[in-house]
Amino acid sequence: DFALRDVNAPRTEADIRLAQVLVDQLKLAPVHDCFLPYARHPGLLGVLEGMQAEPGDNRPLAQWAEQVHVSERTLARQFVRELGMSFGEWRQRLRYLAAIEALDSDRSVQ
Template sequence: MHLWPSGETLPEHSHPRGHLVYAARGVLSVHTARGTSIVPANRAAWTPAGFAHRHRAHGHTDMRIVFLPAALAKLLPSHPAVFAASDLARELLLALTGPGDHDDAASARLRRVLVDQLREAREQPLHLPDPRDDRLRAVARVLYEQPGDTTSLADLGRATGASARTLSRLFHDELGMTFYEWRTQLRIGHALVLLADGHDTTHVAHACGWANPSHFIAAFTAVVGTTPGRHRAGGVSG
């Protein structure tokens, strides 16, 4: 258990064991060479052994970490991932990291059930892959700095020396998603950070590029699984 003030960061490091991180309160971002995972209270992030990573807290954050033995870690993906955390998974994460005492055998049983729960859950689209191609990186840099930017892909391409068609192909081939899917993921991640910092839904919608707050609410709910208002109030859904 680690209680972090908003903005607290942990420099890049790695572990010899894979681990899960969970934000019992607040929002975490987990950065690796593969991209950035945003972890609100209804998600758990998985980082395999040996992956260099760093954490950042958004809002006052109660971060929980569960390390897994190799026999259980091999049942989870070999790449960083974000999973939906069911009610049972959340209780297991809290039990394994809380003040209560568990003997080794009991903790091992809880970890096995937790991994079973995560294996039944689908990977969630809150992992934003970082582009490698220089043209994509130039486009991404614009949106990282200003997630609410509404410049079209064609206009972004003209600024980076690539056609919209070329950029579309690169997004699909390198990142496995369309430009608009990638931009939506980026915006939702930024929205989670702004909500954790206490901003209201209308402000967040406009800051993240939605002129109509109701469209933002629909997009946010589709990705996160709960409305921005409920998320900001601390409610989660399974």
Template sequence: MPSPLITPARASSDSPLLVAVAEQSGAQRITAPHYHSRGQLLGATRGLLSVDTNSSRWVVPATQAVWIPPGVIHGLRSHGPFEGWSVYVSAASCTDLPDRPRMMTTSGLLREAVARAASWEGDTLNEAQSRLAGVILDEIRTLPEEFLGLPMPQDARLLKIARALSDRPDDERRMEEWAMWAGIAPRTLTRRFVAETGFSFTEWRQRVRLLKSLEMLAAGKSVTTIALDLGYGNVSAFIALFRRTFGATPGRYESLLH
């Protein structure tokens, strides 16, 4: 297991109000589920990260970041060697920051400010550093939210299905078969999936496949292989759906990952 980006003592401290870390490794990074009293904004410099909380899952490219409020359990996995950064914000400074996990599009200003803050040493911020820390907090507070995450249901039966599909998004079982497997009536599954995730079962399964396709692109797989492996009978249909969701073709998106 990789060592923490900051020490547990620093992760639970209120001083300084902001700690930034950037790291580049030749190895994959996998962080087991954990929590700390600081809020955390994390992102990739290159490639993709998968970030999980109890309620959501995100696949995060270098143009975006995920905000984790204090006390929220979360884990991380890089797809390939880890190149990423994190900003840890003291609990006292999180009172007017988002109170739930969210994905956001980063700005050039945020990325440059984080790069500067990652060079700071010590546990006391001088006047100039405090001003730049305030800029970072303003960016976290005001950057637009992205809705490309995957909400996880809370009902234990639905969560069982969701986790199985997350592990094997190419599983072609029909909704009725999933309902029987999990011990829930099909009509109840249909109703509760919408109520708990905001997506129909079919839409949710489509979303988990698209997020899996990002991981496969990062691994260097071809668009045709990805489409067929994920159960799309028509490669053109996969490309069109990908473009509608992510605003770029898979080929164009892949070029942004490397």
């Protein structure tokens, strides 16, 4: 409703009540930790795109680091700094989301 009326901030009583209902609903909504953060750094972005293209790829961090011409330690730090999680955690989330998508479309999950 706000977007349709181009309301950036609630100013009327009705808009304030509507905004409060939205806030109340968001507070009650369950929190899901199933998002997959993304990166801006070109090297890290290349690794993420490669992993997304083939979620079952078991290449270790060292091989991905070699592919983007950085040390394993540098790539590990980039994961934590830009994504807020380790390489292993990001890959695990990727696989989890890929499995959910496969199950949702009646494909097998292995």
